[in-house]
Amino acid sequence: MKRGLQLLNVAAMVVLMLFLGAIVANGFASRQPWSLVCYKCKACNNSCVLGIDPQGFVDAELAGNSQVYIYTTNVRLPLAQAAALDPAMLITVEDRHVTARAALDELHIAPQQEITTYRVQARHAAQFCLRCGACEKECVLGLPLLRIIEKLRNSSGPSLHLEDRDVQ
Amino acid sequence: MTPIGIFSVLLFLSALISVIRGWIPQRLVTLQTVLLLVACVIVLVRMAAGPRVNWSEIYTATSLHPITSTIAGFLFAGALQAAGAFEAAGAMIGRLVRTPLGLPFAIVLLVNLPTIFAMPCGRILAAPLMPLALLLGFKVAKKQQDQAMVAMVVFGFLVNAGASCAPSLIGGLGLMGEGMGRFPSGVFAKPNQMAILAMTVLTMAAIRLYYRQTLSMRVAEPVHDDTEQIPEQGYFAFLLFIAVLVIVVVIRPRIPIQTVLTLMTLVVMMVAKLSLQDVLGGVMLHPLSALLAGYIVAGALLVAGGFDVLEAMLVFLAAHTFLGYVGVSVLVIFLPLFFAMPCGRIIAVSLIPGVLMFGQRVAAATGFELAPAVLLGSFIVCSAASCGPSPLGGVGNIGEGRLRIRGSWSSRPQAVGIFLGAPLSALLIPVHGVGSAAFNQHFAVIMLVIGAATGAATNLLFGYKAHHLGGLLGGIAVGALMVAL
Numbered sequence: 266m267k268r269g270l271q272l273l274n275v276a277a278m279v280v281l282m283l284f285l286g287a288i289v290a291n292g293f294a295s296r297q298p299w300s301l302v303c304y305k306c307k308a309c310n311n312s313c314v315l316g317i318d319p320q321g322f323v324d325a326e327l328a329g330n331s332q333v334y335i336y337t338t339n340v341r342l343p344l345a346q347a348a349a350l351d352p353a354m355l356i357t358v359e360d361r362h363v364t365a366r367a368a369l370d371e372l373h374i375a376p377q378q379e380i381t382t383y384r385v386q387a388r389h390a391a392q393f394c395l396r397c398g399a400c401e402k403e404c405v406l407g408l409p410l411l412r413i414i415e416k417l418r419n420s421s422g423p424s425l426h427l428e429d430r431d432v433q
Numbered sequence: 434m435t436p437i438g439i440f441s442v443l444l445f446l447s448a449l450i451s452v453i454r455g456w457i458p459q460r461l462v463t464l465q466t467v468l469l470l471v472a473c474v475i476v477l478v479r480m481a482a483g484p485r486v487n488w489s490e491i492y493t494a495t496s497l498h499p500i501t502s503t504i505a506g507f508l509f510a511g512a513l514q515a516a517g518a519f520e521a522a523g524a525m526i527g528r529l530v531r532t533p534l535g536l537p538f539a540i541v542l543l544v545n546l547p548t549i550f551a552m553p554c555g556r557i558l559a560a561p562l563m564p565l566a567l568l569l570g571f572k573v574a575k576k577q578q579d580q581a582m583v584a585m586v587v588f589g590f591l592v593n594a595g596a597s598c599a600p601s602l603i604g605g606l607g608l609m610g611e612g613m614g615r616f617p618s619g620v621f622a623k624p625n626q627m628a629i630l631a632m633t634v635l636t637m638a639a640i641r642l643y644y645r646q647t648l649s650m651r652v653a654e655p656v657h658d659d660t661e662q663i664p665e666q667g668y669f670a671f672l673l674f675i676a677v678l679v680i681v682v683v684i685r686p687r688i689p690i691q692t693v694l695t696l697m698t699l700v701v702m703m704v705a706k707l708s709l710q711d712v713l714g715g716v717m718l719h720p721l722s723a724l725l726a727g728y729i730v731a732g733a734l735l736v737a738g739g740f741d742v743l744e745a746m747l748v749f750l751a752a753h754t755f756l757g758y759v760g761v762s763v764l765v766i767f768l769p770l771f772f773a774m775p776c777g778r779i780i781a782v783s784l785i786p787g788v789l790m791f792g793q794r795v796a797a798a799t800g801f802e803l804a805p806a807v808l809l810g811s812f813i814v815c816s817a818a819s820c821g822p823s824p825l826g827g828v829g830n831i832g833e834g835r836l837r838i839r840g841s842w843s844s845r846p847q848a849v850g851i852f853l854g855a856p857l858s859a860l861l862i863p864v865h866g867v868g869s870a871a872f873n874q875h876f877a878v879i880m881l882v883i884g885a886a887t888g889a890a891t892n893l894l895f896g897y898k899a900h901h902l903g904g905l906l907g908g909i910a911v912g913a914l915m916v917a918l
Binding site: 267270273274277278280281282284285287288289291301302303304305306307308309310311318321324325327328329330332333336360403404405406407 | 461462463465466469470487488489490492493495496497498500501553602603604605606608609610611612613615616617618685687688689691692718722725726729778782786790
C-alpha cells in the first residue's frame with residue numbers, strides 16, 4: 266500500500282473512532298449517560314397513544330440536538346398552529362406526508378383545518394407528551410425515558426397551547 | 434425525490450458495486466475509507482445545493498447497540514478461548530459424535546443456536562460460537578472428504594446468527610418493526626424463526642450445490658490433540674456460557690446484554706486467571722469500523738434524501754408499471770438484500786413507514802386484511818438477515834476472515850438462502866395470526882414439522898441419508914426449543 270493511501274486509510278479509521286467518541290461524549294454531556302445503552306428496539310413506540318416514538322428522544326440526546334425530527338403520528342392540531350410551531354414539520358394529508366408550509370402554500374389547505382402530525386421536532390413532541398409513563402413500562406431495559414422528556418420540555422421555551430390539541 | 438437524492442443513491446450504489454467487484458482494490462483503499470469518502474461527497478453536494486444540513490440526522494442513523502454488542506461478544510469469545518472453553522466444547526462434541534446421533538445432530542443444533550437463543554444482535558453469539566462452527570465444519574469435512582462442508586457449516590451458522598435479531602424478544606429488530614407497526618410485541622417472532630431455519634439450510638444447500646466451485650479457502654484445520662488434558666475451567670466457562678444464555682432468554686432481565694457478557698467475561702477471567710491480553714486477542718476492529726462507516730453513509734443518504742428516492746421509485750413503479758402494489762411489495766420485502774447494510778436496523782428504520790404504507794395499499798387492493806403484517810414481518814426477517822451477506826462489514830465478513838476466503842464471497846450463497854427462505858415467514862404469519870404472541874398449539878406442531886424437515890435436509894446436504902436419526906432429532910429438538918423459549 267502506498268504511503269499516501271496508507272495515511273488516508275488511517276485517517277478514515279481515526280474519523281470513525283472520533284465519531285463514535287462524539288456520540289459517547291454527547292451521552293455524558295446530556296447528563297443522561299444511560300441513553301447510550303438504548304437498544305433502539307422501539308418497543309416503547311407501541312405504547313404511546315399519541316403515536317410518539319419515544320426512542321427519538323434518546324436519539325435527540327445522543328445527537329445533542331432537540332431539533333431532531335421524530336415520529337409523532339397521532340397528534341391533531343390546527344394547520345396554522347403547526348406551521349407557526351415549525352413550518353418544516355411533516356404532517357399527514359390524506360395518504361401523503363408534506364410539510365406544514367407546503368400544506369398551506371401549495372395544497373391551499375385552510376389554516377384553521379385540523380391536521381395530523383407525522384414527524385415533529387423532539388422538543389415539540391416532548392411538549393405534546395402526556396407523560397403517562399407507558400413507554401417506560403414497555404422498555405425492555407426499563408430506561409427512564411420520562412427524564413429526557415422532562416428535560417426537553419423544560420428546555421424548549423414557552424409551553425404549547427395544548428388545549429388546542431386532541432388525541433385522534 | 435430530489436436530484437441530490439438520486440445522485441447520492443447512484444454514488445452509493447456505484448461505490449458498493451466497485452468494492453464488491455474489486456474495481457476498488459481493498460489493499461489500496463479500505464472499505465471504510467471508501468464509505469467515508471462517499472459520505473463526505475454526498476454531504477458536500479447536499480451542503481452546496483440546498484439549505485443547511487442537519488448534522489444530527491447522521492448521528493441518529495447510528496445505533497450503538499450492535500457495536501457494543503460486538504465488542505462485548507469479542508471480549509467474551511476471547512475469554513472463552515483463553516480459558517479452554519472451546520476445547521471443552523470440542524471434547525463434548527467428540528463424545529456426542531460417537532453416539533448414534535453423530536455429526537448431523539451437532540451441526541443442526543449449532544447452526545441454529547443463535548436463533549434458539551435469539552439475542553438482540555446476532556454478533557453476540559457469532560463471535561463466541563465461531564470456533565465451534567469451525568471445529569464442527571472441519572470434523573464433518575474430514576469425515577466426508579469435502580472441504581466445502583467447512584464453509585457450509587460456517588456460513589449456515591452465520592446467516593442464522595445475522596438473522597437471529599429478528600425474533601429476539603429482548604430488543605431485537607422484530608420488536609422495532611412491531612413497535613413501529615403497532616403490532617403486539619413478539620407476533621412475528623415464531624414465523625420469523627421458521628423462515629430463518631429455512632434460510633440456514635438453503636444457504637448451506639446453495640454452497641453445496643453451486644458456489645463450492647468458486648470457493649478457495651486458505652485456512653488450515655485447527656490442530657486438536659484428543660489426548661490433551663482439558664482444564665476444568667474450560668468446562669466451567671462453556672457451561673456458564675450456556676447457562677447464562679438460557680437464563681437471559683427465559684427471564685429476560687432488564688439488564689443490557691452487553692453488561693451480562695462483560696460480567697461473564699470478568700468471571701471467566703477470574704476463574705481461569707486470565708490477563709487482559711488474553712481477552713483482547715479476540716477483538717477484530719474491521720467489522721466494528723465497517724459497521725460505523727455503514728451507519729455514517731446511511732446518515733448521509735438520509736440527509737440527502739436518498740431513502741426518499743427509494744420510496745418514491747417504489748411508489749412510481751407500483752402506480753405506473755404492470756407490477757402494481759402487489760408486485761412492488763415483493764420488491765419491498767427484498768429491498769434490504771439489494772442494499773445489504775452491515776446492520777439491518779439501518780434500512781429497517783428508514784423504510785418501515787413505507788412498508789406499512791404499501792401494506793395498507795395492498796390490503797385495500799386485494800381485501801387481504803393481514804397484508805401489512807405479512808409485508809412487515811417478511812421485511813423484518815429480510816432486513817435482519819441482510820447483515821449476513823453485507824460486504825460492508827456484515828456478519829459474513831467474520832467467517833470470510835476466519836476461513837481466509839476472498840472478501841464478500843459468502844454474500845451470494847447467503848443472499849440465495851435469504852431470498853428463498855424469507856417467503857416462509859410471509860406464508861406463516863397468517864397461520865400464526867397477529868392478535869397475540871401467546872403459545873399456539875397448532876403453530877407449535879408446524880414448528881416441530883419444519884424443524885424435522887430442515888434436519889432431514891441437513892442430513893442430505895452433509896452426505897447422510899435423509900432419515901438419519903441425528904439430523905431428524907436435531908431438527909425436532911431445534912423446533913421444540915424454539916417453541917419453549
